[in-house]
Amino acid sequence: MVLEQLILNGIIAGGIYALIAIGFSMTYGLLRFLNLAHGSLYVVGAYLAYLFFSLGMPIVAAFILAVIGGAIVGVAMNYSVYKPLQRRKSNSLIMLLASLGIFIFVENLIIALFGAEVKTIRTGPIIQGMDFFGAIITQTQVIIILVAFVTLLIVEVFLQKTKAGKAMRATADNKSVAQVIGINVERITTYTFALASALAASAGVLIAIEQNLEPTMGLNVIIKGFTASVVGGLGNVRGAVAGAFLLGLVENIGIWFLPSGYKDAIAFVVLVAFLLFRSQGLFGRKE
Amino acid sequence: MFPYIENLVILGSIYSMLSVSLNLTMGYTGLFNLGHAAFFGIGAYVSALLALTFGVPFWVAILCAALFAAFFGFLLGFPTLRLRGDYLALGTLGFAFIVEAILKNWTEVTRGPLGIPGIPRPELLGFSFSSLDAYLVLSLAFLAVTIIVTHRIVNSPFGRVLKSIREDETAAQTLGKNTVRYKMIALTVSAFFAGMAGSLYAHYITFIDPTSFSFPVLILLLSAVIIGGMSSIKGSIVGGFLIILLPEPLRFIGLPSNLVGAGRQMIYAALILVILLKRPQGLFGEYVFRRKRK
Numbered sequence: 001m002v003l004e005q006l007i008l009n010g011i012i013a014g015g016i017y018a019l020i021a022i023g024f025s026m027t028y029g030l031l032r033f034l035n036l037a038h039g040s041l042y043v044v045g046a047y048l049a050y051l052f053f054s055l056g057m058p059i060v061a062a063f064i065l066a067v068i069g070g071a072i073v074g075v076a077m078n079y080s081v082y083k084p085l086q087r088r089k090s091n092s093l094i095m096l097l098a099s100l101g102i103f104i105f106v107e108n109l110i111i112a113l114f115g116a117e118v119k120t121i122r123t124g125p126i127i128q129g130m131d132f133f134g135a136i137i138t139q140t141q142v143i144i145i146l147v148a149f150v151t152l153l154i155v156e157v158f159l160q161k162t163k164a165g166k167a168m169r170a171t172a173d174n175k176s177v178a179q180v181i182g183i184n185v186e187r188i189t190t191y192t193f194a195l196a197s198a199l200a201a202s203a204g205v206l207i208a209i210e211q212n213l214e215p216t217m218g219l220n221v222i223i224k225g226f227t228a229s230v231v232g233g234l235g236n237v238r239g240a241v242a243g244a245f246l247l248g249l250v251e252n253i254g255i256w257f258l259p260s261g262y263k264d265a266i267a268f269v270v271l272v273a274f275l276l277f278r279s280q281g282l283f284g285r286k287e
Numbered sequence: 288m289f290p291y292i293e294n295l296v297i298l299g300s301i302y303s304m305l306s307v308s309l310n311l312t313m314g315y316t317g318l319f320n321l322g323h324a325a326f327f328g329i330g331a332y333v334s335a336l337l338a339l340t341f342g343v344p345f346w347v348a349i350l351c352a353a354l355f356a357a358f359f360g361f362l363l364g365f366p367t368l369r370l371r372g373d374y375l376a377l378g379t380l381g382f383a384f385i386v387e388a389i390l391k392n393w394t395e396v397t398r399g400p401l402g403i404p405g406i407p408r409p410e411l412l413g414f415s416f417s418s419l420d421a422y423l424v425l426s427l428a429f430l431a432v433t434i435i436v437t438h439r440i441v442n443s444p445f446g447r448v449l450k451s452i453r454e455d456e457t458a459a460q461t462l463g464k465n466t467v468r469y470k471m472i473a474l475t476v477s478a479f480f481a482g483m484a485g486s487l488y489a490h491y492i493t494f495i496d497p498t499s500f501s502f503p504v505l506i507l508l509l510s511a512v513i514i515g516g517m518s519s520i521k522g523s524i525v526g527g528f529l530i531i532l533l534p535e536p537l538r539f540i541g542l543p544s545n546l547v548g549a550g551r552q553m554i555y556a557a558l559i560l561v562i563l564l565k566r567p568q569g570l571f572g573e574y575v576f577r578r579k580r581k
Contacts, residue, residue, distance in 0.1 A: 034373055084564055092373055093319050097509060098563045104506050105556035108549040116549075219502060223384065226377060234373075265388035268381040275378045276366045 004135040006252045012141055013224075014248030015148030019203035020225035021232070021240035022155060023196025029172030029235035030192050031086065033095035037077055038200055039222025040106035043215065045070040045201025046208035047110055050121055059123050059209065067201045074197020075190055077102055103218065110215040119213040140210045147206060151199065152241060158195075159237060168192050172235060200225075220264060227271040233281025242282065293419045295531055297491060300430040301484050303527030306511035307430075307437050307520055308480035314517035314572075315441050316473045317453030319372050322363060322379035323508050325386040326356040326478040328500030330485025332390065332397060335406045335495055345409030345416075349486040356482025357475045364474040368467050383505065390497040402496025406489050422491055429487055430524075433480050438520055440476065449473055450518075503552060510555045513562055516572020525570060530555065 020042060027035045048069040052062035081098050090098075129136040159165040171178040171188045179185050203221070228247050232239025247267060254266045274281065305327060312320040334352035337343040343351070367378035390397050397403070408417040409425065416422050440446050451459040452466050459466050489495050511530045515522025534551035562569055 032373075034376060081560060081564065088567070090563070090567065093313075093317075093376070094563055094567065096319065096373070096376055097513060098560060100506065100509065101556045101559035101563070103556075104503075104552055105560070108552040108556065111549040112546055112553070230374075230377065259392060261392035262388055265385050268385050268388075272366075272378055272381045272385075275370055275374050275381075279370060279374055 002256070003253075004133055006256060007249065008132065008135040008137060010249035010252035011245065012144060012248070013252060014245035015145055015152075016203050016207060016221075017224045017228050017248055018152055018241045018244035019148060019199045019206075020221055021228035021244045022152075022237055023199045024222070024225045025229040025232070025235055025237055025240040026168070026172065026192050026196045028229065029237075030168075030175075030189060031082060031095065033092035033099070034226060035082075035099045036096065036222055036226075037099040037102035037106070038196065038225060039218035040103045041070045041074050041197045041200035042204035042207075042221050043110060043218040044073050044106065045204030046213045046217070047114060047204075047215075048201070049205040049208050050114075050119055050213055053121050053123075059121070063202070063205050066205050067198045070201020070204070071194040071198040074193045074200070077197075078189065078193045103222075107215050107218060114215065116215060121208050121213070123209060138210075144206045144210055147202070151202060155195075155199070156238075164188075164191060168195075223264070223271075224267055227267045227274075229281075230271055230274050230279070231281055233283045236281065236283055239281055239283040290419050293423050295535065296528075297419070297423055297426045299528035299531040300426040301488050301491070302507070302511060302531055303524045304430050304433045304480055304484040304487070305508050306515065306523040306527040306530075307433050308477045308484070309508050310512050310515075310518065310520065310523040311437055311440065311449075312473050312477045313512055314519070314523075315446065315453065316449045316470060318368075318470060318474065319376035320379050320474065320477070321376050321505060321509075322382045322386075323477070323481055324500050324502075324505040325383040326360060326481035327485040327488070327504065327508075328386060328390060328497070329359055330356045330482030331489035331495045331500065332403070332485075333482070334486035335403045335489045336396070338407055338490070339403065339405065345407070345486075345490055346411070349483060349490075352486035353479045353483040356485065357479035360475045360478025361471065363478075364471040368470045368474065383502075387497055387501050390500070397497070400496060400498075402494055403489075404494045406493045406495070408493065409490055426487055426491070429483060433483070434520060434524065436476075437480075441518075441520070445469070445472075506552070506555055506559075510559050512569075513559055514569055516569025519569065519571040522569050522571035533558075 020038065023041075024035065024038045027038065045066045048066035049059075049062045052065050053059055057065070081102060082095065085095055085098055123140075129138040129141075159169055167178070167183045167188050168191060170181075171183055171185055172192070175185055178188070207217070224244075224247060228244035229240045231243030231246060232241070247270060250270060251263055251266045255263050258266070305323065309320065309323045312318045330352040333355045334348040337348040337351055338345065363379065363382050367375055367382075370378055391399055393399070408415060408422070410416065414421075416425050441449070448459060448464050448469050451464070452469060456466050485500070488499075492499075507530050511526035512523055513526075514529055515524070515526025533554055537547055537550050
């Protein structure tokens with residue numbers, strides 16, 4: 001009973017983490033730095049959805065607009081900060097620090113605009129959850145799982161089958177070779193940022209619908225995102241998805257043994273363990 | 288007005304100690320060290336608990352705090368310093384969050400989010416450092432020690448090896464240097480001074496809680512080093528004071544109180560970005576980090 005519930009919670013968390021981790025891993029593959037500002041796109045997505053929803057839009061429209069908004073913000077970040085830094089050949093510490101700067105800026109901009117208090121998106125009356133193999137699942141959670149899975153599937157097909165998706169993978173794998181064979185690296189970078197940011201924003205909206213919104217919610221999720229990417233092997237998109245579900249499960253089953261206050265620290269223990277013993281991740285190649 | 292300025296100078300010198308010591312690892316050795324705020328916290332908690340639970344005098348407590356933080360620096364360095372750049376950043380950031388989680392959740396010892404109040408001010412031979420003037424002298428003295436030691440380190444042959452590790456670790460190894468050992472010593476020394484600053488902070492504010500050493504503090508320290516300039520002690524001192532002084536005007540322009548905190552953080556963040564984009568060497572830096580040619 002308890003175990004089933006924890007596993008289910010782990011899968012739901014894993015779906016959200018996967019949406020974050022994919023984008024994080026993609027931008028890492030492309031620019032080779034840890035883009036912590038990826039977490040702020042999640043917050044931006046959630047607050048845009050909140051804004052549109054409180055303006056009276058239906059939740060689906062708010063969702064779509066928030067995702068588009070997130071993609072635009074992500075591309076803007078790349079153009080205003082990362083691209084000039086790359087052009088000056090800054091190393092990855094400088095890029096990391098810049099992304100940290102963006103992250104803090106966005107978080108506090110949202111506090112200034114929306115206030116620091118917790119917000120909620122109420123899409124309907126709260127109904128009792130359904131029984132699902134001995135675990136309770138609410139309607140919203142079903143929707144979250146469905147949306148997350150469908151999105152992951154679409155991304156997988158996009159990256160494997162379409163020309164733009166293949167170009168993205170090629171560019172992440174080796175920029176100069178991609179350039180040599182005629183891929184417009186500049187444009188692909190923009191696409192990658194748009195896709196990665198849209199995914200992060202959609203994760204933000206999903207969480208906003210189920211739980212609450214807080215300006216500081218980005219930090220926690222970016223920790224999960226990069227842990228999942230490291231577990232799966234940085235730069236490896238499928239690995240990131242596997243890592244995300246693994247992390248979701250370990251974390252939720254872990255609080256069976258540990259006080260729940262340590263839930264977020266579990267991710268870091270997993271992270272540090274992987275960094276030490278298998279830094280190329282579960283599926284990564286040794287460099 | 289005067290006590291107000293004295294207070295800022297005391298805080299400024301504590302943060303300068305932190306930024307100078309962070310620069311030793313981040314600027315001079317080129318380590319992606321994001322765990323500095325945790326050493327600060329460890330020092331503060333060790334010192335406060337020793338003073339309150341066992342009645343240990345400040346002078347012993349601050350030494351224990353520094354040694355304890357250094358020990359954790361050593362422990363952290365043992366596994367993580369073998370990792371390359373990005374992974375080291377993640378490892379040290381992970382360490383910082385684990386320390387924060389322990390401070391928050393190990394309530395029997397740390398009292399968790401309630402924090403520890405009533406930490407005594409230092410005393411020496413019957414003279415109490417409870418006045419602002421006395422504490423000002425005390426913190427400036429500790430800052431001076433930090434600066435002198437760091438200055439001696441980075442201008443010694445040892446410091447040249449640290450810089451060579453930053454420039455090209457493989458080359459340093461080829462010349463027979465045990466680079467992991469050098470990085471370890473740099474991290475341990477840096478943690479030692481962060482612990483010392485933590486103790487000084489705890490006995491000055493007389494109250495500590497986990498939020499005093501969490502993520503926003505890390506941002507503060509990173510801004511101080513970046514604004515002042517990597518690999519510049521002078522820069523880090525100026526940076527440490529600047530981050531304390533910069534948000535002060537916000538107090539006087541009458542912003543609503545709920546915006547002051549956010550405004551302050553936004554100033555730091557914007558400054559980090561502007562400096563990185565427009566003047567990557569900071570105010571006084573001698574060195575610009577560039578990607579190595581493959």
